[in-house]
Amino acid sequence: MALQSARRTVGSFRTPTHSSLLLLLLSLSWVLPSRAQTADGGWGVMTPWQEHTFQNLSGQPPELTVILRRAPRGTENKTCPLGKEVHVVDENLFFYENWELEACVNGALLAEQMDRVNAVPFTYQQLDILKHKLDQFYPQGYPESLIRNLSYFFLEVTPEDIHKWNVTSLETVKSLLKVSKGQNMDPQVAALIARYLVGGGQLDNVTLDMLARFHPAYLCSLSPEELGFLQQDVVWGVRPQDLEACRPLQMDVLYHKARVAFQNMSGSMYFVRIKPFLGAASTEDLRALIPQNVSMDMATFKKLRKEALLPLTIAEVQNLLGPNLEGLKAEEGNSPVWDWVVRQRQNDLDSLGLGLRGGIPNGYVVLDLNSREALSGGPHLLGPGPVFIMIPPLLLASILHGTGCSGC
Numbered sequence: 001m002a003l004q005s006a007r008r009t010v011g012s013f014r015t016p017t018h019s020s021l022l023l024l025l026l027s028l029s030w031v032l033p034s035r036a037q038t039a040d041g042g043w044g045v046m047t048p049w050q051e052h053t054f055q056n057l058s059g060q061p062p063e064l065t066v067i068l069r070r071a072p073r074g075t076e077n078k079t080c081p082l083g084k085e086v087h088v089v090d091e092n093l094f095f096y097e098n099w100e101l102e103a104c105v106n107g108a109l110l111a112e113q114m115d116r117v118n119a120v121p122f123t124y125q126q127l128d129i130l131k132h133k134l135d136q137f138y139p140q141g142y143p144e145s146l147i148r149n150l151s152y153f154f155l156e157v158t159p160e161d162i163h164k165w166n167v168t169s170l171e172t173v174k175s176l177l178k179v180s181k182g183q184n185m186d187p188q189v190a191a192l193i194a195r196y197l198v199g200g201g202q203l204d205n206v207t208l209d210m211l212a213r214f215h216p217a218y219l220c221s222l223s224p225e226e227l228g229f230l231q232q233d234v235v236w237g238v239r240p241q242d243l244e245a246c247r248p249l250q251m252d253v254l255y256h257k258a259r260v261a262f263q264n265m266s267g268s269m270y271f272v273r274i275k276p277f278l279g280a281a282s283t284e285d286l287r288a289l290i291p292q293n294v295s296m297d298m299a300t301f302k303k304l305r306k307e308a309l310l311p312l313t314i315a316e317v318q319n320l321l322g323p324n325l326e327g328l329k330a331e332e333g334n335s336p337v338w339d340w341v342v343r344q345r346q347n348d349l350d351s352l353g354l355g356l357r358g359g360i361p362n363g364y365v366v367l368d369l370n371s372r373e374a375l376s377g378g379p380h381l382l383g384p385g386p387v388f389i390m391i392p393p394l395l396l397a398s399i400l401h402g403t404g405c406s407g408c
């Protein structure tokens, strides 16, 4: 319920007398009962601001006010009643019925007077209507001049809205971050940062510090260099989904930060923390985890970097996965598990008893070819480094299955 409380306390009133009168009316329950049953049959909605006010002034919120969010409905196509035309956004609008707001307010006016919109304690439902008007007026997304003026109205926008925006001003980003603080706005913040960076914007240290207060859903939109400037603490709030879109260079930076940040933790605690970052771990780092009996889950194992996984022996993988070893079978066809499997001796794979196939058959020689050219013409399935001759097993297979190859 803290969602909008800041909005209402920070949005300062231009005209204290009007607002005081409004507060008085609210506290006496004169206003809401009469307007609680709104034109579209829905109940009026009280924002946290109002609840707070009621609690402060009269101890209990009136029973009539039901907390319900409902999209504006049945309010279309009505004309604005005479005398209700809106030329200025002020507290009077608070007393409009929903359909009157829909009929009398236009998006251009709202955009022009956004500061005034923020100063009136509209209900959630009224805000929904105002946002709807604004969206109708700007179907392609808000212009930057309006975005700059949004202030607390930013709390009404969705990530989808933000993805339509062009944001080039760092000041705008900062002001919206300030508004979003403590407001459960992580997806919006991530979208905002992404839009700003896509437009070529650069973040400064102050902004990066401000970002530390949000769930870092924006991490993968930052460049490795920008990630480097982030404070170490940022990794504490990282959830696996925050890293899904990150590229290897970004993961390198984040993994390094995570290692430093979690270095003092005990083995199993460290593993729990470092897990989402292990996609950037080296072979040596993985080997260091083995004595801790971490029982790595297959989801984490699948995300390991291929180059880090390949040098691990069968025994090492067995110890790394512990009871999760059997998950290998389901992944045997997918990289990086497949890349690892084809480098093991089939005999050794068989000893795991999982039915893993694709290893090097007995009797085949492992050649360490240093030059890639040596493989030209052959299957380019493996990277540089030790390479096995793949042709014989393929030949063998074609011989075994090749009985129908009479025309060869």
Ligand SMILES: *[C@@H]1O[C@H](CO)[C@@H](O)[C@H](O)[C@H]1NC(C)=O
Pocket (backbone or CB within 6 Å): 076, 077
């Ligand atoms: C509102 O007007 C639009 C076109 O102007 C029309 O398609 C729609 O059916 C009308 N809706 C109502 C509820 O009258």
Ligand SMILES: *[C@@H]1O[C@H](CO)[C@@H](O)[C@H](O)[C@H]1NC(C)=O
Pocket (backbone or CB within 6 Å): 111, 112, 113, 114, 115, 145, 146, 149
């Ligand atoms: C933003 O606010 C400033 C000052 O309050 C105002 O001059 C400007 O017109 C506003 N921008 C828009 C798009 O209305």
Ligand SMILES: *[C@@H]1O[C@H](CO)[C@@H](O)[C@H](O)[C@H]1NC(C)=O
Pocket (backbone or CB within 6 Å): 140, 141, 142, 143, 144, 164, 165, 166
């Ligand atoms: C954002 O910028 C692009 C390219 O300049 C432009 O086509 C688009 O209309 C702009 N969008 C908004 C909402 O201003």
Ligand SMILES: *[C@@H]1O[C@H](CO)[C@@H](O)[C@H](O)[C@H]1NC(C)=O
Pocket (backbone or CB within 6 Å): 205, 229
């Ligand atoms: C921003 O952070 C970087 C790296 O920590 C530092 O080199 C630079 O001096 C900082 N800039 C400011 C303005 O604090």
Ligand SMILES: *[C@@H]1O[C@H](CO)[C@@H](O)[C@H](O)[C@H]1NC(C)=O
Pocket (backbone or CB within 6 Å): 260, 261, 262, 263, 264
């Ligand atoms: C880890 O512990 C050492 C000493 O115990 C301390 O100096 C260091 O600051 C700690 N590091 C972190 C990241 O907490």
Ligand SMILES: *[C@@H]1O[C@H](CO)[C@@H](O)[C@H](O)[C@H]1NC(C)=O
Pocket (backbone or CB within 6 Å): 267, 291, 292, 293
């Ligand atoms: C890991 O398991 C082995 C064998 O069960 C045990 O000897 C060892 O102490 C364990 N290590 C840790 C860090 O728990």
Ligand SMILES: CC(=O)N[C@H]1CO[C@H](CO)[C@@H](O)[C@@H]1O
Pocket (backbone or CB within 6 Å): 009, 052, 055, 056
């Ligand atoms: C009694 C009561 O709820 N008082 C609150 C009134 O509002 C201020 C902030 O606006 C709170 O700090 C009080 O606790």
